[in-house]
Amino acid sequence: MKIDGIDKIIIKTLVKDARTPVLSIAREVGISGAAIHQRLRKLEKLKLIDGYHMKLNPKVLGYTTTAFVGVFLDSIGEVKAVTKQIKNIPEVVESHYTTGNYPIFIKILCKSNDHLLSLLQNNIQTIKGISRTETLISLSQQINRQISI
Amino acid sequence: MKIDGIDKIIIKTLVKDARTPVLSIAREVGISGAAIHQRLRKLEKLKLIDGYHMKLNPKVLGYTTTAFVGVFLDSIGEVKAVTKQIKNIPEVVESHYTTGNYPIFIKILCKSNDHLLSLLQNNIQTIKGISRTETLISLSQQINRQISI
DNA sequence: TCTGAAATCCGTTTAGG
DNA sequence: CCTAAACGGATTTCAGA
Numbered sequence A, B: 001m002k003i004d005g006i007d008k009i010i011i012k013t014l015v016k017d018a019r020t021p022v023l024s025i026a027r028e029v030g031i032s033g034a035a036i037h038q039r040l041r042k043l044e045k046l047k048l049i050d051g052y053h054m055k056l057n058p059k060v061l062g063y064t065t066t067a068f069v070g071v072f073l074d075s076i077g078e079v080k081a082v083t084k085q086i087k088n089i090p091e092v093v094e095s096h097y098t099t100g101n102y103p104i105f106i107k108i109l110c111k112s113n114d115h116l117l118s119l120l121q122n123n124i125q126t127i128k129g130i131s132r133t134e135t136l137i138s139l140s141q142q143i144n145r146q147i148s149i
Numbered sequence C: 001t002c003t004g005a006a007a008t009c010c011g012t013t014t015a016g017g
Numbered sequence D: 001c002c003t004a005a006a007c008g009g010a011t012t013t014c015a016g017a
Helices: A005-016 A022-029 A033-045 A076-087 A113-124 B005-016 B022-029 B033-045 B076-087 B113-124
Strands: A049-056 A065-073 A092-099 A104-110 A130-144 B049-056 B065-073 B092-099 B104-110 B130-144
Touching: A005 A022, A005 A033, A005 B049, A022 A033, A033 A049, A049 B005, A065 A076, A065 A113, A065 B092, A076 A092, A076 A104, A076 B130, A092 B065, A104 A113, A104 B130, A113 A130, A130 B076, A130 B104, B005 B022, B005 B033, B022 B033, B033 B049, B065 B076, B065 B113, B076 B092, B076 B104, B104 B113, B113 B130
Parallel strands: none
Antiparallel strands: A049 B049, A065 A104, A065 A130, A092 A104, A092 B130, A130 B092, B065 B104, B065 B130, B092 B104
């Protein structure tokens, strides 16, 4: 797996704006569009490129609060069943199976503190197998980026 | 701010694949490409669309482990200074200012447990103002999505 | 908001060094 | 790994309903 400087420019450009035309990258680095195209195919085949996605701004939809919730279980065997239930809650955007304090750790978006409370009490804590939760509210996010290449 | 069914199709399509041609969406919903184009401009003006980004697969780069680190500070006044230092660590992909157990909560990617240990001992814990840390290792991630519309 | 057409530009393939 | 050429199809703009 060789990733040279040209590949890095292609990647950095498209991480920033996935709709940058291939030909504009080609002009930038001074090779043909077809060559950029071939390199993109290579990077996709390597699975280094996972996809191209529109990013939504949750705040415009009213989701102003991010919270992390550590989930304790009655027994560790229930991870799968509980995760399946958690998947049905649309406000949950990440779920991790973890070692440390909690077996399950999730990230949720909510519209207000009341919404957060309601999610915890009416959705998350009513799932069978969950014994209790610990919440961490993100007041603001200073870093949000991908791994650097 | 009105988002109708057509807007939702546009958004869902581009969230899944940001490079879907406007004209293919147009055929899907049965209106002209120009109309889709106008709606996209509208959604961008609303700031609902935050951007279009290539998503990298950290595993292909060797980053197989995700960890969350709760950071305790000597004094709460040091949040800004410490965050600035944290930003210099490339493995840190998220940093949150939080209420709860920790004032700062970060997400990091690492290549191995040794790498994680080295990051904690040689990078994070050497930052002036950090008193101690608590680590949560993600063994696997079951959910990774955006807010639903 | 939408359409349809025009103009311009792009992605992709192919043949070849 | 690259180029150049060519085709099909895309984005974008604009006038008008």
